[in-house]
Amino acid sequence: MKFYQLNTIYNTNLLNFFFVCITSLIFLKKYSLAEDLISGYHFSEPSTQKIQDDDFLNPGFIWVENGELLWNKKEQSSQLSCKSCHGAASEMKGVALKYPKITKKGDLINLEQQINICRNENMSAETYEPESKNLLALSVLLYYQSRGLKQDIKINEKNKEYFNLGKKLYFKKIGQMGLSCNQCHDDRVGQNLRAEKVSQGHINGFPSYLLRWSKIASVHKRIQFCNEQARAIPFKIFSKEYNALQLYMTWRGRGLKIETPAVRK
Amino acid sequence: MFLKMEKLRRLKYKKIVKVGENVKIKTLAEHEMETGVRRDNITGVIYPRLIIQSVIAKYNGKIVFKANWFSGVSANPYLAFYITAKESGLIEIEWKDDHATTSYKRGYLKVINEKGNEVLPVKYDL
Amino acid sequence: MEKLKRNTLKKLLVLLVSSIAKVSYSNGNPYRDRFQSYRQTFRIEPNPIETERIINNIIGEKKITKNLVDLQVPDTVEDGNVVPLTFKINCSMKKDDYPKKVHVLALENPFPEVAIYEFFPENGNAEVSFRCRMRTSSFIMVIAEMNDGRIGREKKYVDVMLGACS
DSSP states (O other), X not given: OOHHHHHHHHHHHHHHHHHHHHHHHHHHHHHHHHHOOOOGGGGSXXXXXXXXXXXXXXXXXXXXXXXXXXXXXXXXXXOOOHHHHHOSGGGOTTSGGXXXXXXXXXXXXXXXXXXXXXXXXXXXOOOOOTTOHHHHHHHHHHHHHTTTOBOOOOOOSSSHHHHHHHHHHHXXXXXXXXXXXXXXXXXXXXXXXXXXXXXXXXXTTOSEEETTTTEEEOHHHHHHHHHHHTTOOOOOTTOHXXXXXXXXXXXXXXXXXXXXXXXXX | OOOOOOOOEEEEOOSEEETTOEEEEXXXXXXXXXXXXXXXXXXXXXXXXXXXXXXXXXXXXEEEEEEEEOTTBOSSOEEEEXXXXXXXXXXXXXXXXXXXXXXXXXXXXXXXXXXXOBOOSSOOOO | OHHHHHHHHHHHHHHHHHHHHHHHHSTTOTTTOXXXXXXXXXXXXXXXXXXXXXXXXXXXXXXXXXXXXXXXXOSEEEETTOEEEEEEEOSOOSTTOSEEEEEEEETTSSSXXXXXXXXXXXXXXXXXXXXXXXXXXEEEEEEEEETTSOEEEEEEEEEEXXXXXX
16 A cells, blocks of 8 residues: 555544543543442451451440430430330331431431430420430431441432532632642542541441540541641531531432441541 | 430350350440540640459359450450350359449350250259 | 849849759650640650560560460551450360460550450360550560460561550
């Protein structure tokens, strides 16, 4: 063949090759994050994974058993317990997946806030303090009933505004060094931050047993700690901003199975 | 009625065993195990030491295993050990504290000989 | 003249007080070093001489028999608060061949002794597993004293990513 004929054949093959490359990259990039969701279980050492797998070794079950006792306990003021309205705890499967949800007034609330509202209005009992052992025990019990189910929270017109607030906070740069959540948990997953591996930041295992504090911590407390490590001023527990962030993070991790009580560092 | 929230103590082992078999006993206790070394961030006051000092396991009233712990054991401590099964009887585990508060957990172990009958701890002739 | 005397006396006093203050308040004395945070000044350092003394008290001058102790620890641990540990002693557990006491030590903790276990012939296996705390990456040592006088020892290095002791 002559030179110009060879040239045309080479050019067309090369052009085809480029087109295939570009379209495949666009295709992969569009759908990569939704399929590549990795739970925090896979970012921890095998010795920690063994502790989470065994139901006896897992110290989070101490809170689960305490929660069972609290579920059946009758309040002195009204002689009602959680069991008298809702039945046994094992019938609450799938309830914890719907939180954070919107009340009739239009506020976004957490599962822990709902427990306090229930105690205040229906059982006329004292509310539990935030991050207290009793409240976390009940919260872990309810999340434990949905273990194995996939996170799927729906965004409709009611919580669209809070979802947008959460999304804005996730991408907002905070703190002395101007760090935003997506810089570590989206772009630098798997790299080492001193001695810890950066995970994808999903909350499918919360409220989880954190090894550094030797107790169960809720989502808001963990986000507070993360903010303090980035040298930013944290919001308060049960604040509107953290609830919106929790809503965004549950939507971001849709498809992951719930693993409470997880064991994380 | 107020429920006194006692601390959780767990005990797990294989319930029906043959004579001479080694049984693995697992225990888990709920306790903060404050080391006496940690200080408060703001005031600088030391959190006082409060740990489980000894764990004693008894099999039919006879001491079978003893453990003395110091501040180096982690919080919510787990312990696993073995015993040989001779007769069916009571397994009792006692956790003793720095403030000398003791808590117990008991369980029954059933031991079967080769014919399939239960070996009782008390022997009597009729 | 009197004014001079008073002034010199005052200066001497000030010099005295400042010299005493320097000696007692500097030199790393934590109660006055207000530019350091609490976590750094009240750091608990391990004492290597003390650990040597503890080990010598247990072993003394006896000979060490090999292959008595079998220690299993993970190589790297995420958090120093939870280090799962299993040790087994190879012996028959009959008559005099069982361990009287087993000491577990973590060599660079502020208090190096972690646990002491006593066995009886009713245990079928001398195998125990529990979870311990470590301050930094260091050795874990298990010393077994048998009832007939033998001594076994084993040492392993553990890498800790985040230490305990706050």
